Amino acid sequence: MDETFPDLGSLSDVELKEIIRQLTDEETEISYKRRILHGKIDILRAELVNRLRHKHEGGEDTITGDDIQRLTDILTQGPGDGASA
Numbered sequence: 001m002d003e004t005f006p007d008l009g010s011l012s013d014v015e016l017k018e019i020i021r022q023l024t025d026e027e028t029e030i031s032y033k034r035r036i037l038h039g040k041i042d043i044l045r046a047e048l049v050n051r052l053r054h055k056h057e058g059g060e061d062t063i064t065g066d067d068i069q070r071l072t073d074i075l076t077q078g079p080g081d082g083a084s085a
Helices: 013-057 065-076
Strands: none
Touching: 013 065
16 A cells, blocks of 8 residues: 555545555554564563572672663664664
8 A cells, every 4th residue: 555645535435445444454463563572572571580580599790770771772672773683
């Protein structure tokens, strides 16, 4: 579908319904991908917390809130935001 918004007055009812269907499908796909990403972030954070707990129990230094914020920033960067793979 074209990225520009169509001239609504020039579209038939069938064309309007098709655009609505396409956009609904796209929204569903994006929402699914977003839920998957949030799940991955939750798993990574849980692993980090587990590792910190073990380090703390062993008397090692734990990371700071700044470290967690940097991890969060890295995980939430979108494509082209400077994240390296």
